[in-house]
Amino acid sequence: DGGITQSPKYLFRKEGQNVTLSCEQNLNHDAMYWYRQDxxxxxxxxxxxxxxxxxxxxxxxxxxxxxxxxxxxxxLTVTSAxxxxxxxxLCASMGLAYQETQYFGPGTRLLVL
Amino acid sequence: LAKTTQPISxxxxxGQEVNITCSHNNIATNDxxxxxxxxxxxxxxxxIQGYKTKVTNEVASLFIPADRKSxxxxxxRVSLSDTAVYYCLVGSGYNNNDMRFGAGxxxxxxx
Numbered sequence: 001d002g003g004i005t006q007s008p009k010y011l012f013r014k015e016g017q018n019v020t021l022s023c024e025q026n027l028n029h030d031a032m033y034w035y036r037q038d039x040x041x042x043x044x045x046x047x048x049x050x051x052x053x054x055x056x057x058x059x060x061x062x063x064x065x066x067x068x069x070x071x072x073x074x075x076l077t078v079t080s081a082x083x084x085x086x087x088x089x090l091c092a093s094m095g096l097a098y099q100e101t102q103y104f105g106p107g108t109r110l111l112v113l
Numbered sequence: 114l115a116k117t118t119q120p121i122s123x124x125x126x127x128g129q130e131v132n133i134t135c136s137h138n139n140i141a142t143n144d145x146x147x148x149x150x151x152x153x154x155x156x157x158x159x160x161i162q163g164y165k166t167k168v169t170n171e172v173a174s175l176f177i178p179a180d181r182k183s184x185x186x187x188x189x190r191v192s193l194s195d196t197a198v199y200y201c202l203v204g205s206g207y208n209n210n211d212m213r214f215g216a217g218x219x220x221x222x223x224x
Contacts, residue, residue: 033212042200043157043214059213090156094212098205099145099164102212104156 003027006091006105013078013085014113021076021108023091032074033092033102036060043090049074050096078110086112117201117215124221131188133218135201138182143205146177146184151198151217160199161186188220196222 004025013019023032031050035043045058049068063082068074074093078085088109092102118136125131137146145164149157161168163175163184174187188195198217 035214042198042216045213048212088154092156092212098143099162101147101159101162102149102157104158107154107156109154 004091004093004103004105006089006108008108009106011108011110012113013110016080018077018079019110021078021089021091021110023074023076023105024072025074025093025103025105026072027093027095027103028071029093029103030071030096031094032068033094034058034064034066034074034076035090035092037088037090037107046076046089085110117203119199119201119215119218121216122219122221124223125191126223127192128190131191131195131220131222133186133188133199133201133220134183135186135203135215136183137201137203140181140203141205144203145205146175146181147202147204148173148175148184148186149200149202149214151200157200157214191220191222193222193224196220 007022033048034046037043044060046064047066049055055066055068065077088107090107091105094100094102147162148160150160151157161173161175165177168175176185198219200214200217204212
């Protein structure tokens with residue numbers, strides 16, 4: 001069953017703590033993305049990666065870090081430097097042929113204790 | 114990267130046709146246009162995609178004029194379940210693979 005998965009569904013962070021959100025895809029897609037969505041707002045791009053071991057900052061990368069050691073995986077770490085991390089985080093993947101579309105995971109909701 | 118502009122919200126009634134227009138004045142030659150639908154607490158899902166003229170699938174139609182500076186998503190005979198946020202995305206899968214979403218259009222379908 002092909003798709004993109006995110007875990008956990010809900011995540012609680014204590015102040016000063018780093019937390020990592022998982023994103024895995026078995027669609028053999030080259031590109032992967034992380035977006036943040038605040039209540040009632042659109043999606044904002046955090047980081048994206050087109051190939052393994054390479055990634056680019058999006059519009060709101062400060063306070064976040066990523067890695068792309070495997071094609072299937074693109075974990076996002078929310079660091080203690082991110083002072084307002086409460087949001088809905090969405091991961092997506094996409095092939096790099098022309099006119100491809102993005103496939104999104106179910107999302108992770110991060111809450112601060 | 115082409116920036117998009119959409120209405121923030123729209124209201125409609127069940128059974129009506131809904132047209133949502135997206136402006137993308139700086140669209141590049143290789144860019145194509147993709148529309149996504151998002152329900153609360155879910156990831157967006159693909160609706161339709163096109164490059165020029167008209168594209169139709171089982172759920173929607175996409176109209177793109179010759180200058181490609183705008184596009185219109187048409188939803189025929191909407192139902193309550195079509196209440197969602199609709200995003201217009203413009204980009205190329207080649208050299209500009211940093212897909213950025215606009216604010217989207219919040220469609221509310223009333224009974």
